[in-house]
Amino acid sequence: MNRTHRAVRPRTRARRRAVAAVTALATALGVLAGAPAGAATRGADPDGHSDARPVVTRAALDPALVAGRGARVAFEEQEAENAATNGEVIGPDRTAYTLPSEASGRRAVRLTPGRYVEFTLPAAANAITVRYSIPDAPGGGGITAPLDVSANGKRIRTMTLTSQYAWLYNQYPFTNDPDADLLHPDWWITECSCVPAQTTPYPSIQKPFRPSHFYDEQRLLLGRTYRAGDRIRLTAPSRTNAAWTVIDLLDSELVGPPRIRSRAANVLAFGADPTGRRDSAPAIERAIVAARRTGLPVYLPPGTYQVNRHIIVDDVTIEGAGNWYTIVRGREVALPEPAPDGSVHTGVGFYGRDAADGGSRNVHLSGFAIEGDVRERVDTDQVNGIGGAMSDSTIDGLHLRHTKVGMWFDGPMRNVRITNNIIVDQIADALNFHTGVTDSLVAHNFVRNTGDDGLAMWSETTANARNTFARNTVQSPVLANGIAVYGGADNTVSGNLIADPVREGSGIQVGSRFGAEPFTGHLRISDNTVARAGTYELNWNIGLGAIWFYALDRSIDARVDVVGDAYLDSTYNAIMLVSEWAVKDLYSISNVHFRDIRVDGTGTSVVSARTAGAASFRNVDARNVGAVGVNNCGSFHFTPEGSEFRLTDLGGNDGGWLADWQLPNTITCDDRPPVVPPPPPSRW
Structure with a gap:
C-alpha cells in the first residue's frame, strides 16, 4: 500500500515558473538576529505589576467576532502583545520567514535576558500553555534555555524551553541544516529569478535559506489553583543562554483531577513503567490482549510511558x-x-x-x-x-x-x-x-x-x-x-x-x-x-x-x-x-x-x-x-x-464591490494590484 503521506508538490515547468520576486529574507534575518531595545512597559505600575484587565481572544480576535465558530476548548487564550511587558512587541508582519508572520495575530513579544511579559488571569487556573520561540543552534539541531514562571511576584517554576523541534530551512521537504545548499538546484528560485542548468553553479542564496517553523509550545501544571486577577509572569532570566526569547501567547486552564478507572485492564498490572524510564510497549500490548479477552477497557494511570514503536489496536x-x-x-x-x-x-x-x-x-x-x-x-x-x-x-x-x-x-x-x-x-x-x-x-x-x-x-x-x-x-x-x-x-x-x-x-x-x-x-x-x-x-x-x-x-x-x-x-x-x-x-x-x-x-x-x-x-x-x-x-x-x-x-451584494460593474464578465485584470492593508475587523 502506498503510504507517501504528502504527494511531492508538482514540479512541472509551469509550476516552477516564477516571475521576479524578492522575499523579505533580509528582514526575516534581521528580526531573528535582534531588534531595537528600549520598548516601553505597557499596562504596568512602577513596580512592574499589571494594572490592565486581561484581554482574552480567540485566534487573536475579539471572541464576539467568532461566536459559535471554532472548537470548544477548556482554556483561555491571551496574546503576549496585549499583556504587560518590558520586552518589545514585534510585528505585525505577514511576510514569510519572519517570527511575527508565524505568530498568532502576527505579533509577539521579544524578551532579551532579564525581560518579562506578565499576564493577568481572566479565570481560575492551575495550568498554562506557553507558545514561544528561541534561537536555533548555530549549526542546527536546537538549544534549550530556561524560562522562569512567577505568580503574583513569586517564582514558582522554571520551564526548560527547546528549539529542537523547530527551525526548518530551505526547499521542500526542508532540512535542519541552516548552512545547507539548495535541496533542489533545478527548481525555480524566485529570490534570484533563475532555474540553474546542470552546468551552472548554484545561484547565490543567503543562508540560512528560507527559515521557518520557529515556534513550539509547552504545558505546565502550576501546582495549585490561582484566581482570576492573579498575575503570571514569564521571564527570560539573566542566566539564560538564549540571546532572545519570543513569547507568542499564554493559554490558561483549570484542569480537573485525574480520571480513575478501577474496573479496567490497568497497564501497571502488566508491567508498564509510569516513570518513563523503561519501555512500556510490551506491557501495554499485554493489557490490550487481556482487555479484549475480558471485555474491559485498558487504563493508563497518571504517568509517562515510554513507547518507541506502533501499538496496533x-x-x-x-x-x-x-x-x-x-x-x-x-x-x-x-x-x-x-x-x-x-x-x-x-x-x-x-x-x-x-x-x-x-x-x-x-x-x-x-x-x-x-x-x-x-x-x-x-x-x-x-x-x-x-x-x-x-x-x-x-x-x-x-x-x-x-x-x-x-x-x-x-x-x-x-x-x-x-x-x-x-x-x-x-x-x-x-x-x-x-x-x-x-x-x-x-x-x-x-x-x-x-x-x-x-x-x-x-x-x-x-x-x-x-x-x-x-x-x-x-x-x-x-x-x-x-x-x-x-x-x-x-x-x-x-x-x-x-x-x-x-x-x-x-x-x-x-x-x-x-x-x-x-x-x-x-x-x-x-x-x-x-x-x-x-x-x-x-x-x-x-x-x-x-x-x-x-x-x-x-x-x-x-x-x-x-x-x-x-x-x-x-x-x-x-x-x-x-x-x-x-x-x-x-x-x-x-x-x-x-x-x-x-x-x-x-x-x-x-x-x-x-x-x-x-x-x-x-x-x-x-x-x-x-x-x-x-x-x-x-x-x-x-x-x-x-x-x-x-x-x-443574484442580488443583495452590498458594498459596491460587484454592483459597480456593467457586465458580469468585464475584464478588470490587474495581475498584481497594490496592497492596501485594511483596518482591523469589527462587528458588522
Whole structure:
C-alpha cells in the first residue's frame, strides 16, 4: 500500500515558473538576529505589576467576532502583545520567514535576558500553555534555555524551553541544516529569478535559506489553583543562554483531577513503567490482549510511558487519566532497513491494522497525550500519532505533538468520530483523511503550528465521501492551508475558525491536485470564519484568497455551495479561483455559488478570477476593500466578449464591490494590484 503521506508538490515547468520576486529574507534575518531595545512597559505600575484587565481572544480576535465558530476548548487564550511587558512587541508582519508572520495575530513579544511579559488571569487556573520561540543552534539541531514562571511576584517554576523541534530551512521537504545548499538546484528560485542548468553553479542564496517553523509550545501544571486577577509572569532570566526569547501567547486552564478507572485492564498490572524510564510497549500490548479477552477497557494511570514503536489496536478501548496526566512518549527510531511501505524510521503511535488487511474496527482512544520525537520531514515515514484504518471508532480528548502528522488515516474505512483533541507542533498535517474515508466526523479539535495542511481530505485513488469537518480551530499553519479538500463526494466543511496561514496555501482550499479523484456530488462549505489569510504564493508571485479554488489536475465542476462564511482581514483576496497556467485552456472552475458571505477587509480584491468558468453571488457584503472589488483575468485571453470567467449577480451584494460593474464578465485584470492593508475587523 502506498503510504507517501504528502504527494511531492508538482514540479512541472509551469509550476516552477516564477516571475521576479524578492522575499523579505533580509528582514526575516534581521528580526531573528535582534531588534531595537528600549520598548516601553505597557499596562504596568512602577513596580512592574499589571494594572490592565486581561484581554482574552480567540485566534487573536475579539471572541464576539467568532461566536459559535471554532472548537470548544477548556482554556483561555491571551496574546503576549496585549499583556504587560518590558520586552518589545514585534510585528505585525505577514511576510514569510519572519517570527511575527508565524505568530498568532502576527505579533509577539521579544524578551532579551532579564525581560518579562506578565499576564493577568481572566479565570481560575492551575495550568498554562506557553507558545514561544528561541534561537536555533548555530549549526542546527536546537538549544534549550530556561524560562522562569512567577505568580503574583513569586517564582514558582522554571520551564526548560527547546528549539529542537523547530527551525526548518530551505526547499521542500526542508532540512535542519541552516548552512545547507539548495535541496533542489533545478527548481525555480524566485529570490534570484533563475532555474540553474546542470552546468551552472548554484545561484547565490543567503543562508540560512528560507527559515521557518520557529515556534513550539509547552504545558505546565502550576501546582495549585490561582484566581482570576492573579498575575503570571514569564521571564527570560539573566542566566539564560538564549540571546532572545519570543513569547507568542499564554493559554490558561483549570484542569480537573485525574480520571480513575478501577474496573479496567490497568497497564501497571502488566508491567508498564509510569516513570518513563523503561519501555512500556510490551506491557501495554499485554493489557490490550487481556482487555479484549475480558471485555474491559485498558487504563493508563497518571504517568509517562515510554513507547518507541506502533501499538496496533483493534476492537479495544484505551483510556488515560486525562491528557495532562497520562503521557505516552517515544523516540524516533531508525529502522535497520526500510520497511515495505518506505518508512526509514518508526516511533510512538497507535495504529489500526492496514486497510489491505481488513483494517481495525471498534477502537476507542481517549484521555491521554502522545508526544513524539520527529524533527525532520520524511514523507514515506510512518511516524504519526494515530495511523492505519479504524472504522466504527472514536478518538476523543487526546493531546498530540511532535509527531509527523497527528492523525493520518489510510482508508478505505468508515465511521470514525474524532472530537475534542488538541494537535500542535507537527512537522506536516494535523489530520488527513487519505483515500476512501467515508461517513466520518472531525469536530471541536484545536490545531496550532502545523508544517502542512491543518485538516485535509485527500481523495487519492479512492474518493472520500460524506465526511464533515465541523467546529474546529486551526491556527498558524506554517505551510499550505488551514483546511483543504482534495477531491471527493458530498463532503462538508462547517463552522470552523481558521487564522494566520503563512505561505503556499491559505485558509480554505478546494483543490483538484495531488492526483486526487474528481469532485462529485455536492461540496458544502458553510459558516466558517477565516482571519488574516490570503497569503503570498511564492512560486506565482501573487496573493491568494482566504478561500481558494485550484484546478490543476482537472476541472472542478461539481456543485459547491459556500454559505455564511466570514473572511476577515485578508492579506490579499477574500475569494480566489485559479488554474495552473500550463492547463488554463484545459480546465475550468464552475458551478460555485456564494451566498450570505461577509468580507471585512481585503488587501486587494473581494474576488480574483484567474481561470475560465463561472460563479454566482448572492448577499455577499464587503467593506474595506483594498483595490477593485473583482480582479477578473479569466484565462488571460482577453477576448472581445469579455473574460472567460463569468460572475452572476443574484442580488443583495452590498458594498459596491460587484454592483459597480456593467457586465458580469468585464475584464478588470490587474495581475498584481497594490496592497492596501485594511483596518482591523469589527462587528458588522
